[in-house]
Amino acid sequence: MPVRHALVTGANRGLGLEFVRQLLTAGDHVVAACRQPGRATALNTLAGEHPGRLHVLPLDLANPKSHAELARELPLVLGDDGRLGLLVNNAGVLHSGERFGTLSPAILDDSFRTNAAGPLLLTQALAPLLADEARVINLSSQLGSIASTTRFGTPSYNISKAAQNMATVLLARALAERGIVVFAASPGWARTDMGGEGAELEPAEAVAGILRVAGGLAASDSGRFLDWKGDPLPW
Incomplete structure (x- = not known):
C-alpha cells in the first residue's frame, strides 16, 4: 500500500498536534502547518524523531x-508524483x-x-494537489449547529462554524467528480487550550x-456533518 501524504493545519498544539502524532504512528508522511513554525517546539521535536516523514511549514x-505560498512549497515536499x-x-x-x-x-x-x-480558500488552493478519492476533514463544532442552539454564547465562533459547515457542503459538491470526500467533523468537548481542562474528552x-x-x-x-463517533449532527 503506498504511503499517504497528509496535511494538518493548526498543527502546533491541541487537536492539530494530536492529528500529527496519530498520522505519524499510522505510517503517513505529514506536513504540519502553523503560523510560527519556529516556536512550535513539540512539532519540531516530532520532526527530529521522524526524519523525512514530518515537515513543518508556515501558514x-x-x-x-499564505495559502498560495503553501501551495507553491508543497510539491517540493511531496515530490513530483506526490498528492x-x-x-x-x-x-x-x-x-x-x-x-x-x-x-x-x-x-x-x-x-x-x-x-x-x-x-474554503485553502482547500481551493490545494485542490490540484489532492489525490483522487482523498479525504478532507473540516474541524467543525456542535456550536455551529443552528438547530441545536439554545443560548447566546460565543457568537463569532458559532456563526463562523455554521458558515464553515455550508462551505463543507459546497466543497463536497465541487470535488465530487474526483471522488474526494469532504465532511464536517465535531470533535466533541475535548481537553485542549480551546476546550479547557474541564472538557469531557481526551484529544487522543x-x-x-x-x-x-x-x-x-x-x-x-x-458533505455530511458528523461527530467524532460518526453520528450525524443537525444543521
Missing part, C-alpha cells in the same frame, strides 16, 4: 497569500468574553476569515474517532 489561514491523501482543516479561533450589546465587527471578521473562509480519543470515521466514509457520505 496563516486568514491570509490567502495529498488527507487534508485536515483544523486551525481555528475562538474569541472569549463576547457579550450581546458589545459585539465587535473586528472579532466577527477575524472569526469568519479564519474559521469559515480560511478552510477525539482524534482517533475522527480518523476512524474518515477512513470508513463512502463517496455518498461527502
Whole structure:
C-alpha cells in the first residue's frame, strides 16, 4: 500500500498536534502547518524523531497569500508524483468574553476569515494537489449547529462554524467528480487550550474517532456533518 501524504493545519498544539502524532504512528508522511513554525517546539521535536516523514511549514489561514505560498512549497515536499491523501482543516479561533450589546465587527471578521473562509480558500488552493478519492476533514463544532442552539454564547465562533459547515457542503459538491470526500467533523468537548481542562474528552480519543470515521466514509457520505463517533449532527 503506498504511503499517504497528509496535511494538518493548526498543527502546533491541541487537536492539530494530536492529528500529527496519530498520522505519524499510522505510517503517513505529514506536513504540519502553523503560523510560527519556529516556536512550535513539540512539532519540531516530532520532526527530529521522524526524519523525512514530518515537515513543518508556515501558514496563516486568514491570509490567502499564505495559502498560495503553501501551495507553491508543497510539491517540493511531496515530490513530483506526490498528492495529498488527507487534508485536515483544523486551525481555528475562538474569541472569549463576547457579550450581546458589545459585539465587535473586528472579532466577527477575524472569526469568519479564519474559521469559515480560511478552510474554503485553502482547500481551493490545494485542490490540484489532492489525490483522487482523498479525504478532507473540516474541524467543525456542535456550536455551529443552528438547530441545536439554545443560548447566546460565543457568537463569532458559532456563526463562523455554521458558515464553515455550508462551505463543507459546497466543497463536497465541487470535488465530487474526483471522488474526494469532504465532511464536517465535531470533535466533541475535548481537553485542549480551546476546550479547557474541564472538557469531557481526551484529544487522543477525539482524534482517533475522527480518523476512524474518515477512513470508513463512502463517496455518498461527502458533505455530511458528523461527530467524532460518526453520528450525524443537525444543521
